[in-house]
Amino acid sequence: MRFIVYGAGAVGGVIGGRLFQAGHDVTLIARGAHRTAIHDRGLVLESPDESVTLRIPVAGHPREVGFGTGDVVLLGMKTQDTAEAVRALAASAPPDVIVTCAQNGVENERLALRSFARVYGVCVVLPAAHLRPGVVQVYSAPVGGVLDVGRYPGGTDDAAHAIAAAFRDGGFGATPRPDVMDHKYGKLLANLGNAAEVVCGPGESSRRVAALARAEGLACLHAAGIAFTEADMSVYADVLDIRPVGGRSRFGGSSVQSLQRATGSVEADYLNGEIVLLGRKHGVPTPVNELLAHMANEMARDRRPPGLVAPEEFLAAVAARS
Known part of the structure; x- marks a missing residue:
């Protein structure tokens, strides 16, 4: 299972960084100066306990990724950018790719479901920040946050359990929830x-x-x-x-x-x-x-x-x- 973090800002960058630290296969998709900084120097992940530089592969667009079987796309951009991101993803990724929405609000899953059949909601409680290119912060340690996950519009399955397990590997609290949209x-x-x-x-x-x-x-x-x-x-x-x-x-x-x-x-x-x-x-x-x-x-x-x-x-x- 490879995690492709599309929108590697505060939340996406912290989740991707922690998954990478835990040994998971991770690729980031970022834009502009943030992408350049990650490509040139690595992603700097700062927490109350440490500051680490992670050499995570980074792309500037989904077409640069090269999708494979078992890939999980984690959307991390703000909702106003989701429709455009889903269109770009649909032009590059297979229709059966897993799409998880680690975003605030309740519209992202609906937008993703228009193009992808396997959509999951993630209820994010994660005190993170991203103010400088190439740098993200998480303000809680050792547990970075809580990332409960469930199938959209409802239910859980093997993929939801596997994603939650990966989040736990990365130091997050994570529970598969059939009612994730209620949360x-x-x-x-x-x-x-x-x-x-x-x-x-x-x-x-x-x-x-x-x-x-x-x-x-x-x-x-x-x-x-x-x-x-x-x-x-x-x-x-x-x-x-x-x-x-x-x-x-x-x-x-x-x-x-x-x-x-x-x-x-x-x-x-x-x-x-x-x-x-x-x-x-x-x-x-x-x-x-x-x-x-x-x-x-x-x-x-x-x-x-x-x-x-x-x-x-x-x-x-x-x-x-x-």
């Missing part, structure tokens, strides 16, 4: 705070806004009759040991990191936007998530730093639009 919907509720971090800043300043976004999300999931399993944070606290890396604590989640890297986009349309979509379909007002998605997209597009809007200012803008 991903539960994770979606937590990820609604990503845009709040972008708009109001990480930490205490964004928590009130994130709680309001989550309340809208709960109302929408209930109205839509969507089953979900919320993350038991006490379990993760028992498993993960989150500490600084190189004397630096992790600053914000994946969307804040997108602003720090000035990528020009965030995945708010597929996190907060998923709740807005459900609200419009089922008659549930979602003014907080709607404005969060709008502001986060605007700030990313204009390459502004995170945290420019005070919570009071944001809530006043929500009230003015209602």
Whole structure:
């Protein structure tokens, strides 16, 4: 079983690096300066306990990979890039290749299933970061994170068990779950705070806004009759040991990191936007998530730093639009 990590940023880079360290066959697919740095110098994987340089094979596009029997593709890009990535993958990989979606949100699996029959969801709880080309960080050790996996749209099989076993080899908690999408919907509720971090800043300043976004999300999931399993944070606290890396604590989640890297986009349309979509379909007002998605997209597009809007200012803008 070879793992082809398509999108080797924070999450994909850490998973690929840990699998490679555990002796698994891994190929990364990365873009631009990140690909060049990995090709020329190796992938630097930093954790609270060590910094290692891993000479992992890297490609710039799926057509450079040369797919074989038993390959597992792990998608790690943000959802706004998934449709294009799946099209590129479909032009290069056999239709029976296994595709796993180690991504936030609930849209990636649907996009992958349009082109591939064997699709698996991965519910990712992984405190990772990627701010410089060729370097990724994981802020928990010795267990790097939790990567539960299941077949999409439901069930488990031999492949799900084999993938979970490989994740465990790499130092992750991993359980095959037939209801993995229930867990991903539960994770979606937590990820609604990503845009709040972008708009109001990480930490205490964004928590009130994130709680309001989550309340809208709960109302929408209930109205839509969507089953979900919320993350038991006490379990993760028992498993993960989150500490600084190189004397630096992790600053914000994946969307804040997108602003720090000035990528020009965030995945708010597929996190907060998923709740807005459900609200419009089922008659549930979602003014907080709607404005969060709008502001986060605007700030990313204009390459502004995170945290420019005070919570009071944001809530006043929500009230003015209602």
